[in-house]
Amino acid sequence: MAADLILKSNAIFASTGDDTFAGAVAVQGNKIVYVGPAEGAEAFKGPDTRVLDLGDKMVAPGFHDSHLHFFQSAMYRSPYVVFCEGRSEQECVNALEAVENVRGKDDWMICYGWYHSLWDDPHEPSKKSLDAKYPDRPVCMHSGDAHTLWVNSKGLEKLGITKDSVPPKGGKYGKDKNGELTGIIYETAGLALTRKFMQFSPEEVRAAFVQFIRDLNAQGITSVCDMSMMALPGSDFIQDEAYAQLEKSGELTVRVHMFPTLLDDLSRPEALRASYHSDKLRTPGLKQFFDGVSCTHTAYLKEPYSNAYFPGDHGRTTIPPEEMRALVLKAASKGWPVRIHTIGDEAIHLALDYFAEARETYGPLPKGQNCLEHLENFQPGDIARLKELDVLAACQPPHMVLDPDGEERDLGPERAKYMWPFHSYEQLGVKYAFGTDSPVVDINSMNVIYDAVTRQSPVNGYPEGGWQPHEKITVAQALRAYTRGSAMAAGRPEDLGTLEEGKLADLVVLDKNLLAVDPQEILSTSVVMTIADGEIVYEKE
Structure with missing residues (x-):
């Protein structure tokens, strides 16, 4: 069968290894039908095939933001x-x-x-x-x-x-x-x-969603995980009907993975899962909060904050630990993957305990991936437990450089050594994914990669040499976390995240080969084309 589109490039990054290669990617419909040497793509060339010779421009899997809040992000840009x-x-x-x-x-x-x-x-x-x-x-x-x-x-x-x-x-x-x-x-x-x-008319929401989707595509983002923020009991901010309307009209040019709030009553997520199961819109798991954030001393720590506001100031859980345990076990009994907001080391430790109990009681998940979200600091032994329990770390590199001095004031220099330990994840074989937590930080895809690689602020390059530089990773590792790792977080490694035959055709083209330039040039790199579901949805003028 003839391909609809063939991309030729001297720098194809399939997200399956550490290097780029010269070759071609062929797309037929919404699937990748060939990845390999350029001459091999000739067999897929027909009279109507569009062939793009991209030279040294980089071709990679579409970026996948593994953690954002879609409704808030869209409306806060309105x-x-x-x-x-x-x-x-x-x-x-x-x-x-x-x-x-x-x-x-x-x-x-x-x-x-x-x-x-x-x-x-x-x-x-x-x-x-x-x-x-x-x-x-x-x-x-x-x-x-x-x-x-x-x-x-x-x-x-x-x-x-x-x-x-x-x-x-x-x-x-x-x-x-x-x-x-x-x-x-x-x-x-x-x-x-x-x-x-946050009350807006359906017309206001639709207009904001359409623009936000365009903004995502302009950043090379082809998939997102919409992490519902808990609102009133029994409700969430997932706008499933708006997504469905956009999918019907052909305007949903990002894949949306909905993660409603994990509550004792699972009727809402069960209804979402039954109603939406297309390649573009589905519900692969549940989300809950377990603690807050370090800067307000609401992240839950084992030991008090270094700059404690009062004796015994070590944060708190947002729900009682026994309640969280019961929720995780109930979800596991129904086969639901769970993603838990855990920033403080004790919140992480307890959540891992609950995942361990769920795994021992009900066995591995039949499908999908348990995840911890944010994971800003660790009790040292818990990093390896992520691997042992098959729990993915969903991280947001831009968080790391918002206020590193403040993090050290809150936690002290010793605990700070175990913050955002990306290199340790690589060494220990921990699964991890990248995103932004938008609207907390912008959806800028090059900032995500730059921050992970340099551990410096994209605004002023602070701190010189990078914060906690022993945890730096390579560009290839960052790209894999932002593509293949995020596909795992969404429970879809079989059809997203890498450039391989049979996978869905989500790709990004960059004007530079990120593996061949100085890391400081990442910030000046541009997305020149985004392909989602086999269609060109963004092309830089």
Whole structure:
């Protein structure tokens, strides 16, 4: 059978080894039908075959973001939300001017991205600065790590929160020394409220989704794992009907793997799995939160933080450990893979215990992959346990360079040595995948690779020589994590993640061979073409 498309290149990276090779990839329909020497592709050439000779441009499997939040990412890039990381509290307040007139006076004004730990004066903000400028309009400022809300008095009123309100388990309403609300809402308390201020019309959601898909394709991204953020009990932010409509209209040019919240009631994920099982849209597993983040001391540690706020300050779990254990065991009994947010070393340790018990009780999963998400620091022996228990580490390299000095302040130099241990994963044979956790960080694909290889900030190259440089990996290893590793996280290694005959035709073309350039040139590398499901969905002008 003649191929529809043949790509010839001097730099094909199949993600099955460490090197590129000169050759060709032939695509027929939505499948790869040939990978090998260029002369071998001639047998697949027909009168209507499009042949592209790419010279030294690099051909690789399409990138796969193994952990992002699709709804939030799309809406936070829309005209209805302003982004501001800011250098100060007031700078973030002033950024709201950009959305003063985009919606009605009673609708939420929303800003996303603030990181008080990165401000010139790294103090926690309060509702006072918001009230001074917007006393009569509800305002919500969502933190860059997506774990904290900063709300004004009108917003608290609209949410129905008073100083006597009781937060959900694992959450907290910030109060000052007089017991008055500060406007800061932490962890599950904030997550439970997200649905109340993230309210948009179906038309607004559709427009934002279409644009976000285009943005993903422009980064060479052909697959994502949509990691549902827990909202109200029994609900999630997975927009399955919107995905289905886009698939029907031919506008879903990324494969979406939906991971709804793991609850005792599995009816929602069971319904999703039964309804969506195409090559482009399916539900391969479940997601839960087990702890928070280090910068707010809500990641759960075995020993207290090095800069403890109070005696015994070692974070906390978002749900009781026994409840998490019961959820993991129930999921295993039904054959469901589970992905658990674990940042602190004790959260990781306990989650591995639960996976070990589930494996011993019910055996290996019939299909799919258990994963831990983020894994920022370890008790040393637990790195090897990932391999022993066949648990994949789903990591986001850009997180590592957001504030490495802050990580060392929180955890101390000894524990910092075991943070984001990519080289150790390679040495021990641990499966691992890369993503961004968008909207926590941008979907920039070259930043993902650059950060993993150099362990330096793409903004200023800090720190010189890389942070914890003993854990650097090669470009080939980073590319495999971002392709084959992510396919494993999605439970689809059989048809995604590598360039092999019979696999689905998802490919990216880069203007440089990343394996042949200095790592600093990764940042100036461009995606020139993205092919998803056999179709060219992005082509650089």
